[in-house]
Amino acid sequence: MATLCPECDNPLDIDQDEVEEGETVTCDECGAELEIVSTEPLQLALIDADGYDDEDDDYPSRGSEEDDDE
Numbered sequence: 157m158a159t160l161c162p163e164c165d166n167p168l169d170i171d172q173d174e175v176e177e178g179e180t181v182t183c184d185e186c187g188a189e190l191e192i193v194s195t196e197p198l199q200l201a202l203i204d205a206d207g208y209d210d211e212d213d214d215y216p217s218r219g220s221e222e223d224d225d226e
């Protein structure tokens with residue numbers, strides 16, 4: 157059973173015996189980089205150009221705006 161590229165749904169011919177968790181593969185069809193997150197069952201996660209798709213907004217903390225009565 158082929159694993160589909162999460163980006164373009166191209167069937168990827170990955171032998172789960174030949175890959176390890178944490179390895180990256182590249183989709184031939186769209187060039188997406190995919191990380192093997194699990195081998196049983198085989199699961200892939202898309203790796204963005206910017207890295208993982210987590211929220212990493214760097215808002216400065218605004219803790220100094222409280223009223224401080226003295």
Ligand SMILES: [Zn+2]
Nearest residue numbers: 161164183186
């Ligand atoms: Zn693809």
